[in-house]
Amino acid sequence: MIYQGNAITVARNGDDIATLTFDLKGESVNKLSSAVVQELGDAVKALENENGLKGLMITSGKDAFIVGADITEFHGLFDKGEEYLVEMNLKVHDIFNAIEDLPFPTVTAINGLALGGGCEVLLTTDFRVMGEKAKIGLPETKLGILPGWGGCVRLPRLIGADNAVEWIAGGTENRAADALKMGAVDAVVPNDQLEAAALDILARAASGELDYQARRDEKKQPLKLNAIEQMMAFETAKGYVAGKAGPHYPAPVEAIKVIQKGAGEERARAQAIEAKAFAKLALSNVAFNLVGLFMNDQVVKKKAGKYEKQAQPVKQTAVLGAGIMGGGIAYQSASKGTPILMKDIKDEALELGLKESRKLFAKQVERKKLTTEQMAEKLTNIRPTLSYGDFGNVDLVVEAVVENPKVKGAVLAEVEESVGEGTILTSNTSTISINRLAQNLKRPENFCGMHFFNPVHRMPLVEVIRGAKTSDAAVGATVAYARAMGKTPIVVNDCPGFLVNRILFPYFGGFSFLVEQGADFQRVDKVMEKFGWPMGPAYLLDVVGLDTAVHAGEVMAEGFPDRMGSMSGEGDKKSAIQLMYENDRLGQKNDKGFYAYEEDRKGKPKKVSDEAAYALVKQVVKEEKEFSDDDIIARMMVPLCLETVRCLEDDIVASPAEADMALIYGIGFPPFRGGALRYIDALGVAEFVKLADRLAQELGPLYAPTEKLRKMADAGKRFYPTASQG
Template identity: 85%
Template sequence: MIYQGNAITVARRDVPDGNVIAVLTFDLQGESINKLSSQVVAELDDAVKAIRFESDLGGLMIQSAKDVFIVGADITEFHALFDKGEDYLVEMNQRVHAIFNAIEDLPFPTVTAINGLALGGGCELPLTTDFRVMAERAKIGLPETKLGIIPGWGGCVRLPRLIGADNAIEWIAGGSENRADAALKMGAVDAVLPLEQLEAGALDILARAQRGELDYQKRRADKKGPLKLNPIEQMMAFETAKGFVAGKAGPHYPAPVEAIKVIQKGAGEQRERAQQIEAATFAKMALSDVAFNLVGLFLNDQVIKKKASKYEKQAQAVKQTAVLGAGIMGGGIAYQSASKGTPIVMKDIKADAIELGLKEARKLFAKQVERGKLTSAEMAEKLSNIRPTLSYGDFGHVDLVVEAVVENPKVKDAVLTEVEGQVGEETILASNTSTISIDRLAQNLKRPHNFCGMHFFNPVHRMPLVEVIRGEKTSDAAVAATVAYARAMGKTPIVVNDCPGFLVNRVLFPYFGGFSFLVEQGADFQKVDKVMEKFGWPMGPAYLLDVVGMDTAVHANEVMAEGFPERMARDTKTAIEVMYDNDRLGQKNAKGFYAYEEDKKGKPKKVTDEQAYALIKEVVKEHREFSDDEVIARMMVPLCLETVRALEDGIVDTPAEADMALIYGIGFPPFRGGALRYIDAMGVAEFVALADRLAEELGPLYAPTDKLRRMAEQGERFYAANASSAQNANA
């Protein structure tokens, strides 16, 4: 044994031709995956020094003993590392460069056997070796730009020299995970093999290099020297790419363009100088608010996945499901279930509704075929997972039923009590309600412990969030089964407790309340939309209301006003109600705050409609000009405060879940980290002061809670500084 650590071992191995090679194996003890934490990097340094000390070695093979190769750096360390400042980050990266360079400079050929996921630093490490072989089902990539940073351990230097600048820009700026066949085609790996042949393939490449059949020294020289592009080729490659990527990434996500600049600046340099450029830019990006917040999102997502996994372990098997109500929503739910492999019965009382649901599912599957994601045969097979019916004949064998009928408590009550009599004693009933109390719907059920909410967001196939709503009598078993089913559908479930609007809609409607106040005081709703879109929302509030539907918005607002009258009830008519009263429902009937025309692809395109302005004059009480900052404050403060209240009321367990629900459910700008991170970034005391100023004029919707005031006085935050989200308890 050459080296033995907690994550890395290096062993000698005799190979044919009388040679001895070193085999470096990653196998992080106590973990299911390999990752490059600070401790593991320190071990790698020791291991490489031990290898260099051995005088009789003829080659090196790097491999993994786990199902993955290396998933990347340990992201839970990032906030603490970033807090150490720019100089430290540059120095840290240069230390890693020195270790990786030592591998690249070993006096014999080297190869990496990539058996599974190789991401981030786990991709950059194999780039140091002379050769790479990859298992057929493995994936490789540099996703750092998705965290607001750039590859900092040689990815911006070695990858362009290996696969060309254009291909490297595509991989790095896109942050994609790339399949083995694509990696082979681009030249990122030298061979793709079945997993069971991977090691033999790697050893064969080493043997051929040792015999001089493969020129590993030339490969090294190409990786360590300048990019082989003349000045005109460089200008065309990089300037065009920067413009395209900037347009795609948008102004709030600078990392992809910064990565291209690093590749460009280092293109004419030798290895060490190019790495210095990379390290400096990595440090600059790591200290940005965007990186801090995107890393926070990753950590929050890990919290949610761990909680969901715990529920899954307790869950009864969900092998057959059903959806009641076949329309667009029911068809979307049926599609999602069938596409992920859980058979589903789709029931309605009307044949034309059944056909509408099937049409929706067929349309979504057909799009997958058009994109090359499915073959026609696979589409037919998945579509057969949906069984349409007008009766309850097959419901005795269903494990879970999703009720997705009209958002009317009387109708839902009738359907739920009816279906309860048709299913087994252990079958879970879940209502896809967006606002109606789960406790209210459970009142007439014989088995309320088997009932919960399962709120999908529209369109079902695109929106990742599912709110699983626990009622007062809902059992842990019902929650666990519903969470497990949501995960099986490829969704992100977040468990919340019952209240009007649950979490997401409860938080969204104060945001719409802020919009109504602005319109009343003379703000141009189109300007409000533009300001909030510039702030980072995918669409402004007026446009969002048109997409949601004014009828849906009015109904939900009535539920909120009844549940939280002191701050959500209004004595006067709002612009939303004006639209509804004038049958301007939004996109569903092509007129709302905007009018809608079909674009070339048949999708609704919004256009200005002067009639909307004429109608809302009814509610405009004054005419004021608002700065962008005033618009943002009036929109964001009530949304953030309601998130705080939901957390304090125990509707949601943790800041992580609250923030991720808003990002996944209503498109809260990810680079801002969520409502509670937004308050932290502003400073709790500063946020309370701003809310107090607005509350003086606009009332209780803007009033901070007593607990938030105490947090401000004591200098507390929702997220502990430099700690992973998993360590943050309920505020």
């Protein structure tokens, strides 16, 4: 044995070939933590001191090769400042360069996922052999940073600047066939032939058949591009990528600039440029928040995994109601491989649900994600029915009928009679209390909410709502089914609007106040879109449907009369939202709401300004005030953030991580801002409380901070502890 560590071993075989194996003890995957990188440095030194070696093969003892750096360390490392980060990256470069400069040929056998730092490791070797199902990529830009351990330097020299820009700016995971086509790897073989193929390459390099030194020289030298080729490769890409990434995500464009600046330099200088650019991005709020999101996502997945362990597998499901929502649920279930019965009381409704599913599958075929044969096969997972005849074998039912407590209650009681004693019943309600719906059920312990967001196939979040009598087994089965459908389930407790809608409606309340005081709703939309929301509040209301918004607003008003009472719009207190609804302006449903809608060239609704909407809004304007962009942002964001705080305090949601992820996955809260609670942390809890108090004096209880939040502010606490606080 040449070297033995906690994560890395280096052994020598009879042919004088060394094998460096990544196999981190006690972990299911290999990660490049600070400790593992230190070990890699020691292992490389041991290799340098070993005499008579003829080659090195790098392998993994896990199913994945290396999933990347240990992201849990990032906030702590970022806290140490720019100088530290530059120095840290240069030390890693020294280790990686030492692998690249070993006095014998080197090869990596890539058996599985190799991302980020893992991909940068394999770029150091002279050759690469890849398993058929493995993937490689540099997804750092998705975390607001860029590859800092040589990815921006080596990849362009290996696959060409234009291909490297596409991989790095897009943060893509690339399949073996694509990697081979691009020249990122030298061979693709079945996993059981990986080691033999890698050893064969080393033998051919040792015999002089393959020139490994020429490979190295190419990676160390400047890119062979003239001025026109540079302009074509970089300037055009910068414009395109900036347009796609948007102004709030600088990392993809910065990565292109780093590749461009380093293109004319040799290895050391290009790596110094990369190290400095990485450090600058790492200290940005965007990187801090996107890394925080990754960590929150891990928390959510871990919790879902724990719930899943409490459940029996869900093999056969059913959806009640075959409208757009039911059809969307059926499609999602069928597309991910769980057979589903789709039940309705009318043939034409079933046809509508099937049509919705067929349309979504057809889009997958158009995008070449599925073949026609695969589509036909997946469609057989959906079985339409008018009766409960086949419900005896169903493990879980999703009720998705009209949003009316009496109708839902009757349908749930009816289906309970037709299913087995262990079948889990769920309701896709967006507002109706789960405890209320459970009142008519004989087995309330088998019942919970399963709230999908529209459109089902696009929105990642599913709220799993626990009622007072819901069992852990029911929650576990529902979480398991949501995950099998490719969704992110977050478990919440029952209350009006549950988590996401309860938080969203104070945001709409803030919008109504602004309009009453004379703010132009189109300007409010523009300001909030510039802030980072995918659409402003007026546009979002049109997409949700003004009828849905009014109904949900009434539920909120009843549940939280002290601060949301005005949402019921009684007497002269009508809001612009209610006025739209009463004048049959339902939004995109009937092509008129705050905006009018026309079909664009692709047949999708395109919003246009509508004087009739402005005329209606004038009826609710009580005064004319001038608002700055900051005023608009504060009046919109403070009530949303405060309601998130209340949901955490009321134990509707278990942790800040789950609250913030629900908002990002459920309503498109700007990811680069990290979520409502991270947004409060960024402003400073004490500053946020001051701002809320000032607004509450004028606008009332919707803007009033809670007592617990005041205590947090006084104590200098945060929702997310800093790295130094642990």
